[in-house]
Amino acid sequence: MFPQLEIAMGLAALIVLAVFHWKLKWRNRSNIGKLPPGSMGLPFIGETIQFFIPSKSRDMPPFMKKRVTKYGTLFKTSLAGRPVVVSTDPEFNKFVLLQEGKSVETWYLDSFSKLVGHDTPDLEVKTNATGYIHKHLRHLILNHMGSESLKGELLRQIQAMTETTLHAWSAQEFVDVKHDCALMIFKFTSKLLLGYDAEKSGKNITEDFHILMDGLMSLPINIPGTAFHKSLKSQEKLLNMIRGKIAERMTAPAEASKGDFLDHIIGDMKTQSFLSTEFITYIVMGLLLAGFEAIPTTVVMALILLSENPKVLQELIKENQEALHNRRISGAEGITWEEYKSMPYTLHVVNESLRLASNIPGVMRRAIKDIEWNGYVIPKSWTIVISQVGLHLNPEVYEDPVAFNPSRWEQMDRASVVGRYYIPFGGGGRPCAGAEFTRAFCAVFLQVFVTKYRWTKVKGGEIIRTPFLKIGGGFDIKVSKIQE
Template identity: 25%
Template sequence: MSRTITIAKAGLPPGPQGTLIGGNASQIGTRRVDFFLDLAQTYGPIASFRAGRWRVFLVSDPELIQQVLVTDARHYIKHFGARAFKPILGNGLVTSEGDFWLSQRRMMQPSFLKAQVLSYAPIMGDLTNAMLSKWAPGKAVDLEFEFSGLTSAIALKTLFGLDDHGEREAVDESLLEVFDSLTERLDAIFKLPLWMPTPANLRISRAIAKVKKLVDGFIAQKRSRPLANDLLSTLIMAQREDGTRMTDQQLRDEAMTLYLAGYETTALTLTWSWYLLSQHPQAEQKLVEEWARVLGGRTPNADELTALPYTAAVINEAMRLYPPVYAIGREATRDLELGGYRVKRGYTILMSQWVSHRDPKYFPEPERFLPERWLDGLAARLPKFAYYPFGGGQRLCIGSHFATMEAAIALATVGQKYKFTLSPDAEIDIKPQITLPPKYGMPAILELR
């Protein structure tokens, strides 16, 4: 059935007035999720604004989101925000497009089959316990730092087959510097090309070069040893239909993408989960009772996770309120129709999980932390794109099962031994980048359970 554009909606969707040069850039600000939410609540399921020279439609209706990510997916590419991080992610799954992306996805998919992912559960449990062995009651910790270290170590072991030999922190520090700098570039109205040797560009280039050198070293180490049960080994051996394999550069791009996706998003899920639990002791008590009943102090194995429905509900609810990735963007490659409006070639469609996950139509009392809402089959009743922390369509996060298993194992292992009290002077806020970290960390005091 062909779509038509009604005359009444042939212009732009409703939205706020902007300035001639910057558009709505000054209104977006650093807490852009507030701007998105206000935009959707004020102007409805499809709204319009301008970020510098970019015309953006913010879409929050699940059917319209499905049209973009599924029905018309072949006519969209990643938007300018995602492309801004290509200097560090290269041509990996997050940034590549078209037939090349599809070929890579098909080649990598077997590495994420259920049996392969489940085989990593013991590593996740062992490394979580190794972290706990360094903790002590009364110790002040930054939960974001601790969980980033944990999930980074898990990613290093499961992806490269390597133990933490001191280079992980160097990778993570350089990555943080790169993402902070690239986010600042993305927010700037006027940008100088990265090849220009400005102080800021030189800092970015040095940090990127450092990360790439370290990852290249990991790949060289892996090629010099017998292949094992880690993701990089499976990627080295993976073949396309024509028998070709990935080059070292492509392996690096995919490894960088998987490493970042494999540690930061899960670390944030754990960080925000414990923040929410620290503010809701009744929910925390229900978790403790579930763990005592099912695990009795043991580190959970993969098979036991299905017997922990409240644990899964807490993780789902944390990702609803604080989705690790809070927005997805697509750029139209041809003129299209969406919600009765014309989407011109080059326009950006933005879909925000932060916004969708707060729709009272699907989530009554949307700002409340209510894990119980997930215990009566809510996930099966929701429209497909009312809740989508891992994206959707063909480009659904390839590591979603890995991430949810890792979060559940870590949450239960840590929570049976320790509880957390936020530091009295803790200031909790968000810092939207490509992900959603806490702006000032998550300072807390350890207490034995």
């Protein structure tokens, strides 16, 4: 019995030492300065378990609300083994977002880094690049998905895809909006960016995107059965699909050029030394992943909220029917940029849906040197999380913040809110290049839907907040075409 007793005592001693070391490690030290208030939780685990606890409330997740109430707009914690400072302070957020390449760099938690390729040294350097590389990539994306493209054929292409999709939905007994909308977005963006025809491929690759999304905020434990392990398998399938398309283009004759994003970025490899096939692979996957999650989440949130608010739905129908009537009088063949921009209530609905969706944990940066702020010090190498949900559901800014009220955008001082308390697309020197594309896609989808179809809820639609916003049980609807 004595050997077992000695082993047990030894383990107990190691645990006590680990806890003691943990406390010493995160205690305010004179050579660092005063850390923001908060708790680092348990040794090694930190507060990761509390962070992942789901909530069925549409309000701020309990993890955030409890700590903002107790510690204020800036607090420390530990997530997935890393020290983190979480902020809902608009002034600190503005400072951080403008310090790219000076005091902070783009950063992700370990699982996210591995799955999007950020942990690969060469790719990490390029992803964190400011100045020329970032400007070049942003210009390239905007050239194919920005306002100028939308003013051309892109809006009508979105309209055509929406009409085809909704017609197919109306022939089905019911549809899972999030799942089927994600499929629609993937078909559209994969063809737009790299000429990938999802229907002709015969592969259900959208399921791999769903699996990849499930693993982005999981613990980075790579053993069979874990969400992270499954995500790595799906990641490799997606990367191989993209690598295959890149290989095809690089060996294709010049006259076969499609003039799309992939052709453009491959062509730039001749003059831009920072571009490599692996870098392009991850850039394309990142673009596909962003659209695959952001747009379907916003659309399904809008439809759930519209279903619950018939007065808002009627106002939306009225504005879009008037726009459709004016288009028919003018003889325009499809929705135009001017029409899209002349529907303020529709854009308010999209803005309000984006505000309430807040479907990512936050905008992440890493301190590359000690940062002093209001008497606190954020140490070098700490992760900084700018919480979107903490800003978007702030009751001091938004009256009754969980209410779906598109009209609030008519009365709000947008100049004092947008960029401070409303950052669905990030901000600072790295705002999302796909912001206008996302808004336009949602607005066009809603116009076609409310003017030509009606829907009834079949089941689901429960909004659950975790690090990501999820729809419990999906959101199944029956779609019916309006008889003209």
